Amino acid sequence: MDTMEKQVVELENNCTCTNEDGSYSADCFGCYDDAKNNLKYLLKGWADANNFDADKQVVRIHGRAMTWLRSEGYAVVEFDSILDALTLNGDFRLTFTLEGSALSVRRGSHDEPTGAYFTLSVMERPEE
């Protein structure tokens, strides 16, 4: 049996660096890169939990309540392009939650005040 281990990584385009007293720092110490590194581990955990094979498989991202149109749709991307597929121009905050082998993402942005939601699944690479 798999244990339901839960991992959460938050990624924000705005600097989230803080001073020792907890206030926001005027200088950035690389928080976005730190968060990206944490995300790399989380995505690796997801890939391992799903026996993901990058030669044969791709990632299907299903989104709901996206943009001000609150549209629904999906994208098929390479494993290495997951983050690119979820980021926006402008301010955003992405919350990745990995529970067991299930990965979901919440995106908050100016046009998505109540959040857009994404689920990721593995699919066989389509024939070229």
Ligand SMILES: [Zn+2]
């Ligand atoms: Zn920062």
